[in-house]
Amino acid sequence: MAALISARSVIVCRDGRPVLTEADLSLEPLERLAVVGPNGAGKTTLLRALVGLELLSSGGIEAFGEACRGEAGFRKARRRIGFLFQDSDDQLFCPTVLEDVSFGPLNLGLTRAESAERAGKTLAELGLSHLADRLTHKLSGGEKRLVCLAGLLAMGPDVLLLDEPTNGVDAENGARLEDALRAFEGAMILVSHDDAFVSRLATRGMLLRDGRLEPAVIHTHAHRHGHPHMHPRNEN
């Protein structure tokens, strides 16, 4: 099966220092690929590189069967990719929730009425209709996160890139978020330090270490606290 998104030998430097050094990745249809790794390993940088927000020193990105070169190449791919930022405040910018969630569909060419209808429907599917008229900047951290996700889902993406989606999200909103991701019919890359969330949702794992991605096994192991762990494959 053809990959939806692939990265080949990607090198990205930050302040002259390599963060990604020959990173390879391939996201297949229907996959929920978890990318884990320590703080500062380059996980956010990797997601940003996949949508053309990082300058590659070398290597290439393909999305939906086409090599992405330059801003124009990525712009086309970005219409099919929803990127949930680590910080919701970087993502929300309209005054009200309904306006914010309508913004994506509006940008895709739907009319104002159609966009509002799509936004209302998406909020309802996520159990967030009660937030529609609220001011985005007054939402709680967890509510902001879900509204950001609603904004992405309202655009009908084929792929979601999720940077720490459960950060600061309480149990109830976390369950909503997880249900929504489980119901999403596309593929996704999940960057997360939330092992329990990853172990419940991911279908495959990769570990970002020393700038490279290596296969990792996601599993829950019998442990006094019963928490899941993720190891590189060769350590199992």
Ligand SMILES: Nc1ncnc2c1ncn2[C@@H]1O[C@H](COP(=O)(O)OP(=O)(O)OP(=O)(O)O)[C@@H](O)[C@H]1O
């Ligand atoms: N704007 C920037 N300018 C320079 N260096 C940066 C910038 N953003 C990140 N870095 C550096 O790049 C490296 C990778 O950062 P990145 O945010 O991709 O890591 P991460 O794996 O997502 O970390 P975390 O788990 O803490 O979110 C880090 O050393 C970080 O300090």
